[in-house]
Amino acid sequence: MLQRPFALPFRGELTAPGDGGYDQRRGLYNGLIDKRPALIAHCTATADVVAALAYGREAGLPIAIRGGGHNGGGLGSCDDGLVIDLSGMKGVRVDPRARTARVAAGCLQGEVDHATHVYGLAVPSGIFSTTGISGLTLGGGTGHLSRAFGLTLDNLLEADVVLADGRIVTASEDREPDLFWALRGGGGNFGIVTSFLFRAHPVSTVFGGPVFWDIAHAGAVLRRYRDRLPAAPEALGLFFGIKTVPPVDMFPEHTRGRRVCVLIACYNGPEDEARLALAPFRRGLPDPLIDATGPIPFPSLQAMFDPLLPPGLHWYWKGDFFEALSDEVIDIHLAHAARIPTNYSLMHLYPIDGAVQRVPPRATAWSRRHARWSMVIAGIDTERENAEAITRWAKDYWADLHPHSDGGGYVNFLMGDEGADRVAATYGENYDRLRRVKAVYDPQNLFRINQNIPPAVTH
Numbered sequence: 001m002l003q004r005p006f007a008l009p010f011r012g013e014l015t016a017p018g019d020g021g022y023d024q025r026r027g028l029y030n031g032l033i034d035k036r037p038a039l040i041a042h043c044t045a046t047a048d049v050v051a052a053l054a055y056g057r058e059a060g061l062p063i064a065i066r067g068g069g070h071n072g073g074g075l076g077s078c079d080d081g082l083v084i085d086l087s088g089m090k091g092v093r094v095d096p097r098a099r100t101a102r103v104a105a106g107c108l109q110g111e112v113d114h115a116t117h118v119y120g121l122a123v124p125s126g127i128f129s130t131t132g133i134s135g136l137t138l139g140g141g142t143g144h145l146s147r148a149f150g151l152t153l154d155n156l157l158e159a160d161v162v163l164a165d166g167r168i169v170t171a172s173e174d175r176e177p178d179l180f181w182a183l184r185g186g187g188g189n190f191g192i193v194t195s196f197l198f199r200a201h202p203v204s205t206v207f208g209g210p211v212f213w214d215i216a217h218a219g220a221v222l223r224r225y226r227d228r229l230p231a232a233p234e235a236l237g238l239f240f241g242i243k244t245v246p247p248v249d250m251f252p253e254h255t256r257g258r259r260v261c262v263l264i265a266c267y268n269g270p271e272d273e274a275r276l277a278l279a280p281f282r283r284g285l286p287d288p289l290i291d292a293t294g295p296i297p298f299p300s301l302q303a304m305f306d307p308l309l310p311p312g313l314h315w316y317w318k319g320d321f322f323e324a325l326s327d328e329v330i331d332i333h334l335a336h337a338a339r340i341p342t343n344y345s346l347m348h349l350y351p352i353d354g355a356v357q358r359v360p361p362r363a364t365a366w367s368r369r370h371a372r373w374s375m376v377i378a379g380i381d382t383e384r385e386n387a388e389a390i391t392r393w394a395k396d397y398w399a400d401l402h403p404h405s406d407g408g409g410y411v412n413f414l415m416g417d418e419g420a421d422r423v424a425a426t427y428g429e430n431y432d433r434l435r436r437v438k439a440v441y442d443p444q445n446l447f448r449i450n451q452n453i454p455p456a457v458t459h
């Protein structure tokens, strides 16, 4: 029954259980999540999305929307339902005069960086080139350029959207403004975005890369980072991490396998300015194990860590936002750093001050504008049998920190099991408005394979 042609013209590919390529098409970045959709509609254009959606709606199937497939909870797929897979919808058109980039929904970050770099431009996005631009944007988008230019969603100017009833609309500040507001943080709750128009910024070769210290110095490095970041120029993106030096050629042999803390820099400006900006983060601290900073094309920095975390690893992650990092919080980090369960597991603290904080909390659905740091704890490993160990570590670590956080999470760093209260806490003061917008654009909650915002009950 599922293999019959769609009622509307469809030029993509349909893949169902038993078809060649099914396992490859259904595979997700997070190897911990194993979902078996009834049908995967691999779309080539908006018309395919409309056809697939009409079919799923009529057949009463659960409908998942897949961009880059990077979601931690595997929310780009579903069991026994229809996956509307946008990953074949590629294409980036840069307008260098207007400094904009029109991006098709199936693009990965690296494809956007590649296309914009030749014009000396970049769209602010995350720190891995393999992440899908779609899920990243609709949930937030924190990365190296956040302090300077805001979240990815702060740079969204317009989106083409297929709504639950099959209509195609363009959302912007002037057209469908409520929808445009909700898309900027509300994830895949409001429709299927087929194309994004972004503001791009002058970014070309930056000064960046990682500086690693032995984990014994993590307290000192983190305190220095906390104290100096607020006064650092916004051209400096600098995030802190706790991890293990991977056993790969890119790192000196004597450092491989060492537990470390790291500062990862991206200065959008000349090298001498970058060195000045970074000096306060180094002065008086012990010598690092590795200093791999230097001038680097922005797309290369974005892709630097891709080989270290290939698709298919098992992930369990939890996140929170912090306005401040007290000494007590730093001690909690150190205690859990000492218990890292596997060499892949990590904790990252991304700065989201500067341009992110200048956007009023109610201006977009993404409300965590008072926070200074976005934290993610990721238990990661190659082996499924370590799933319990990585999950327990991430949950225990998070449970100790959460009382010190600002209460809400980041939809792009939630698994699928965090519950409705956590989603409501994440949206905070914007939650009720989101529910009202949902009632207008998706009253039947057709788009519910996500961090779901239930439609407000209207009378």
Ligand SMILES: Cc1cc2nc3c(=O)[nH]c(=O)nc-3n(C[C@H](O)[C@H](O)[C@H](O)COP(=O)(O)OP(=O)(O)OC[C@H]3O[C@@H](n4cnc5c(N)ncnc54)[C@H](O)[C@@H]3O)c2cc1C
Residues within 6 Å of the ligand: 029, 064, 065, 066, 067, 068, 069, 070, 071, 072, 074, 075, 076, 077, 086, 105, 125, 126, 127, 128, 131, 132, 133, 134, 135, 136, 138, 139, 140, 141, 142, 143, 187, 188, 189, 191, 192, 193, 194, 309, 412, 413, 449, 450, 451
């Ligand atoms: C290795 C790694 C690094 C990461 N780094 C960062 C980072 O630096 N900064 C950051 O902010 N986040 C980061 N993330 C988190 C990332 O933003 C989320 O995982 C995001 O959901 C990925 O988007 P995707 O399109 O790849 O995901 P998918 O799994 O395809 O989709 C995720 C969600 O978005 C919805 N969705 C996807 N496309 C559309 C669309 N076109 N229209 C409507 N709804 C859609 C889906 O329904 C689903 O709920 C990272 C994730 C990984 C695994």
